[in-house]
Amino acid sequence: xxxxxFFSPPSGRLYPSGISGWSNHVWEALAVGIIAASVASWIxxxxxxxxxxxxxxxxxxxxxxxxxxxxxxxxxxxxYLNGSQRGPFLVKGPDYPAVAHVGEDVVLNCxxxxxRPDMKLQIExxxxxxxAAILKCGSDREGPCPAGRGGAHLLEGELAAGxxxxxLQAVRVSDAGRYRCxxxxxxxxxxxxxxxxxxxFGTKPALSVTQSHEGSGVTYTCQSEGWYPEPGITWKDxxxxxxxxxxxxxxxxxxxxxxxxxxxxxxxxxxxSSVTCIIYYKLSKVxxxxxxxxxxxxxxxxxxxxxxxxxxxxxVSLTLDPDTANPWLILSEGGASVADSNERQQLPESPKRFxxxxxxxxSEGFTAGKxxxxxxxxxxxxxxLGLVGESLSRKGKVKGVPGVGHWxxxxxxxxxxxxVDSPPRALALAHNPTAIGVYLNYERGQVSFFDAGVGRLHxxxxxxxxxxxxxxxxxxxxxxxxxxxxxxxxxNPEA
Numbered sequence: 001x002x003x004x005x006f007f008s009p010p011s012g013r014l015y016p017s018g019i020s021g022w023s024n025h026v027w028e029a030l031a032v033g034i035i036a037a038s039v040a041s042w043i044x045x046x047x048x049x050x051x052x053x054x055x056x057x058x059x060x061x062x063x064x065x066x067x068x069x070x071x072x073x074x075x076x077x078x079x080y081l082n083g084s085q086r087g088p089f090l091v092k093g094p095d096y097p098a099v100a101h102v103g104e105d106v107v108l109n110c111x112x113x114x115x116r117p118d119m120k121l122q123i124e125x126x127x128x129x130x131x132a133a134i135l136k137c138g139s140d141r142e143g144p145c146p147a148g149r150g151g152a153h154l155l156e157g158e159l160a161a162g163x164x165x166x167x168l169q170a171v172r173v174s175d176a177g178r179y180r181c182x183x184x185x186x187x188x189x190x191x192x193x194x195x196x197x198x199x200x201f202g203t204k205p206a207l208s209v210t211q212s213h214e215g216s217g218v219t220y221t222c223q224s225e226g227w228y229p230e231p232g233i234t235w236k237d238x239x240x241x242x243x244x245x246x247x248x249x250x251x252x253x254x255x256x257x258x259x260x261x262x263x264x265x266x267x268x269x270x271x272x273s274s275v276t277c278i279i280y281y282k283l284s285k286v287x288x289x290x291x292x293x294x295x296x297x298x299x300x301x302x303x304x305x306x307x308x309x310x311x312x313x314x315x316v317s318l319t320l321d322p323d324t325a326n327p328w329l330i331l332s333e334g335g336a337s338v339a340d341s342n343e344r345q346q347l348p349e350s351p352k353r354f355x356x357x358x359x360x361x362x363s364e365g366f367t368a369g370k371x372x373x374x375x376x377x378x379x380x381x382x383x384x385l386g387l388v389g390e391s392l393s394r395k396g397k398v399k400g401v402p403g404v405g406h407w408x409x410x411x412x413x414x415x416x417x418x419x420v421d422s423p424p425r426a427l428a429l430a431h432n433p434t435a436i437g438v439y440l441n442y443e444r445g446q447v448s449f450f451d452a453g454v455g456r457l458h459x460x461x462x463x464x465x466x467x468x469x470x471x472x473x474x475x476x477x478x479x480x481x482x483x484x485x486x487x488x489x490x491x492n493p494e495a
Contacts (some may be wrong), residue, residue, distance in 0.1 A: 089114060090190050091164075091183045097195035100171040102228060102258070107155070108166045108194050110181035115162025122184045123164045125152070128193060129177035135166060149175075173198055173228050173257030200258055202226035205277040205289070211299050217266055218299055222277035225260035232282045235263055237272035239306055271301040271458070300427070303456045311439050311450075314372040317492040318362040318472055323350045324394070325360040329476070332487070335363070339487035340479045357398040359475040362490075365390065367469050371440045374452045374491040375474060377411070378434055381484050382477030384410040384420070385436060387447050390469040398475075407447045407462040408473075409436065419449070419460040427459060435491060442466055452491075 093110050100106035112121065121139040126132065135152050137145030144153055151169030158165065164183060168175060176198040182191035205224045211217070220243075222235065230251060235243045247265040254260065261279055278289045303311070319335035327345045331338050338360050347353070354360070375385050389405025392398065398406060408420045409427075417427040429451075437452035445464045451457040476488045 088188050088190075089119075089183070089185075091181055091192045093181060093192035093194045097197050099197045099199060100168070100175070102171055102173060102198060102200035102256075104171055105167060105169050106171050106196065108168070108179055108181070108196065110164050110166065110192060110194070112162040112164060112183050112190075117160060120185060123154070124180075124182045124184075125166045126180045126182070127177055128180050134179070168196075171198055173200070198228060199281060200226055200228040201281060202231065202259070202261075202279060205261075205279050207275070207277055218271050218301065219264055219266040220275050221265075222263040222275075222279075223261065224277075224279045225254075225258065227259040227261070227279065227281070228257060229282070230259050231261065232280050233261065233263065234276070234278035234280070235265070236276050238274040238276075238310070239272075243272075243275070271299070272304075272307065299458070300460075301458050303450065303458055305456075308456050311372055311437070314370045314439070315493045316364065316371050316373055318364055318373050318490050320360050320474070320490070321352070321363040322347075322360075324352045324354060326354040326356075326358045328358050328479075329360055330487075331360065336492070337487040337489040338474055338476050339485060340476045342479045352394065354394045354398070356396055357394075357475065358478065359384070359398060359473050361388070362472040362474075365469040365471045366440060366442055368442050370442070372437060373472060374435055374437045376435050376489040376491050378486050378489075379432070380411070380477060380486050380488070381414065382411055382480070383488060384408050384475035384477070385488065386420070386438060386449070386473060387440060387470050388473045389466075390471065405468075405470075407464060408475075409449045409460065411477075417459075419462070421460075421462065425460070429459075431455070433457075433459075438472065440470070442470070 089112050091110060091112055093108075098106055098108055108125075112119075119139060123135070123137045123139065123145075125134040125136075127134055133148045135145050135147045135149075135154070137154060139159060147153060149168070153167055155163060155165050155167060164181060166179070166181070176196055179194045179196060180191050181194065182189065184190075202224045203226055205222050208221045210219050210221070224231075233244060233249065235247060235249075237243060243265045244263075246267075247263050250262040252260050252262075263277065265275070276289065320331050320338055322331055322335065325331055325338070325347070327347050328341055328343075329338050330341050330345070340358055352361075377383055377385075386406070386408030388398075388407075392405045406420065410418045410420055411432075412418055415429070415432070417429055419425040419427060433451040433453055433455070435452040437450035439448040439450065440446070441448075445466055446461055447464060448461040449459045451459060474488045477484045479485065
């Protein structure tokens with residue numbers, strides 16, 4: 001920041017820097033010594049005049065006058081130096097703004113140059129924007145200086161060195177602005193202005209998803225508080241599309257002047273699988289980010305074409321494991337389909353085989369990553385399919401409870417569908433799906449079911465905590481006297 005004073009200091013130094021600390025007594029003694037030398041020199045000259053021939057008087061007079069002129073010039077120069085030390089001073093501050101975080105302390109640097117301990121100065125700090133006096137103090141004052149703002153004071157012990165910097169404790173939003181550091185003496189005044197910026201980084205965004213009571217809409221909400229100045233917002237779906245124009249954004253300031261942000265996005269049609277909320281300080285790279293999980297449990301919605309393409313990009317090829325098939329099941333050659341029968345097959349014993357429940361596992365299991373597969377259910381009147389944990393007991397009837405490692409979707413009757421959750425949840429579908437898609441996100445602990453036909457409808461999502469290998473499983477339903485003979489078929493991607 002530029003300093004302001006009545007006089008500008010000389011660009012070059014006319015005297016050694018070491019004399020700047022000489023006191024007034026030293027300067028007075030120097031002047032008296034020079035004058036005494038001049039008087040002694042004149043007395044000596046008069047004595048020589050009386051003792052010397054008349055022919056030398058004129059020459060000695062010229063020499064004595066030159067000597068006296070030199071001595072008096074020294075006295076004048078000493079007086080100039082003493083006066084220069086008592087002359088104008090300059091108040092200096094930093095060439096850049098000061099920045100403080102809300103609640104922390106900050107020092108606004110200001111100094112007097114040149115400075116002598118015997119200077120009698122008046123120091124004033126003032127907020128230029130508000131006009132409020134922050135602190136006034138004399139350089140000879142002992143003890144704290146009167147302050148118009150609580151927690152404002154000069155640096156202890158620094159005034160004797162010309163340091164008149166101001167410390168502000170527990171900075172508030174209202175402290176932001178321009179400050180003037182002014183120093184004055186009986187004959188001179190100088191000041192400098194300093195900019196103080198105040199920032200506050202708010203809380204990590206809190207994300208939530210709620211479903212309307214009618215089940216027809218979903219609302220995504222992002223909230224954060226404690227920001228200053230006003231923060232920027234990035235609110236986007238999994239494809240990077242901004243949701244801000246489609247959302248209700250509210251920014252408000254509390255009693256301390258800090259900003260809070262509330263963003264709400266409500267949709268009844270295509271629901272994004274993930275949403276990212278970023279709140280950031282516009283003048284720096286400081287950001288606070290939060291992401292919503294893939295899908296909302298218990299909600300049916302149409303999946304966008306782009307989202308459907310993303311999900312299907314994780315599609316895997318599966319084959320059914322004959323060593324796990326219940327003896328009443330018939331597997332196709334190549335393990336791509338399974339159907340129930342009215343005749344028990346003669347199969348070798350296997351510890352992996354289902355003995356009671358008419359089910360079969362896929363040969364492939366998963367311990368990480370994202371995977372998607374599809375099963376054609378056709379017009380079958382009953383079936384059950386989904387995911388099971390490796391440790392699931394296969395010697396008794398499979399209990400449809402997620403807590404024992406079982407996550408599935410079932411068709412029980414003509415138009416009766418059920419998510420086998422705890423408790424079971426009935427699904428009201430407008431039509432019978434002919435193909436079911438299953439999407440596993442192992443790390444997020446999610447198993448999602450879709451109508452994989454033309455509807456692209458999300459049906460249900462289970463939340464889980466996977467701790468073991470999990471396997472896709474299919475149960476084609478009982479034979480039921482030729483009413484449910486159609487097989488379940490894996491719809492593998494083309495090679």
